[in-house]
Amino acid sequence: MPDFRQMQLVPTDVLLVIDMQNDFCPGGALAVAGGDQVVPVINQLARRFEHVVLTQDWHPHGHISFASSHPGAAPFTTVDVAYGKQTLWPDHCVQGTPGAELHPGLSIPHAELILRKGFRREIDSYSAFLEDDHKTPTGLAGYLRERGLKRLFLCGLAYDFCVRYSAVDGTTAGFECVVIEDATRAVELPGSVEETSNALASNHISRISSTTDLLTR
Numbered sequence: 001m002p003d004f005r006q007m008q009l010v011p012t013d014v015l016l017v018i019d020m021q022n023d024f025c026p027g028g029a030l031a032v033a034g035g036d037q038v039v040p041v042i043n044q045l046a047r048r049f050e051h052v053v054l055t056q057d058w059h060p061h062g063h064i065s066f067a068s069s070h071p072g073a074a075p076f077t078t079v080d081v082a083y084g085k086q087t088l089w090p091d092h093c094v095q096g097t098p099g100a101e102l103h104p105g106l107s108i109p110h111a112e113l114i115l116r117k118g119f120r121r122e123i124d125s126y127s128a129f130l131e132d133d134h135k136t137p138t139g140l141a142g143y144l145r146e147r148g149l150k151r152l153f154l155c156g157l158a159y160d161f162c163v164r165y166s167a168v169d170g171t172t173a174g175f176e177c178v179v180i181e182d183a184t185r186a187v188e189l190p191g192s193v194e195e196t197s198n199a200l201a202s203n204h205i206s207r208i209s210s211t212t213d214l215l216t217r
């Protein structure tokens with residue numbers, strides 16, 4: 001594992017802020033415990049990065065990931081869909097609703113891109129790179145590559161879903177990915193945090209703290 005104490009941020013690094021939206025924060029439709037607590041941590045981190053990219057979960061009404069779209073099904077259960085198992089969620093991050101807006105405390109005026117994902121009714125997208133059919137690209141890899149951005153520091157919500165899959169797919173796409181652990185929070189379905197930590201480890205994705213020298217110097 002790289003020694004982040006010896007390292008410096010370089011201009012080809014990017015902070016990737018995943019789904020810091022009202023619906024994932026306390027009071028929201030799919031609230032993650034302590035989700036709002038990472039807002040000041042992320043604001044502070046963002047000042048260290050020349051390049052910041054945000055993502056926004058952005059679902060149409062009737063989205064395949066909504067339990068309400070599957071008669072008789074309850075949130076937090078799974079169903080089989082064309083691309084495999086789909087966890088069902090309460091309706092969340094519906095396009096154009098207040099719940100889909102970025103958290104009002106987020107202050108990153110220099111963010112360069114807001115990438116929306118999950119906007120196809122029949123395909124969910126946890127990952128910022130590849131939708132859950134494992135085929136449909138979001139365009140982010142092309143954007144980063146064309147701009148010469150190489151190393152991704154991930155934060156935001158949720159650790160065990162969108163942060164996890166974005167980090168793994170980013171690695172597969174050829175980017176070095178690092179998760180800033182205290183700048184994330186987890187949904188915490190049974191086993192999901194442990195599985196995430198294992199998936200990150202087996203993909204050689206480092207987990208660091210926002211207080212690491214690299215990020216504070």
Ligand code: VGL
Pocket residue numbers: 018019024057089126157158159160161162163
């Ligand atoms: C997410 C569940 C459903 C996330 C998005 O941002 O982690 N989780 N949609």
Ligand code: ZN
Pocket residue numbers: 057058059065092093118
């Ligand atoms: Zn979603």
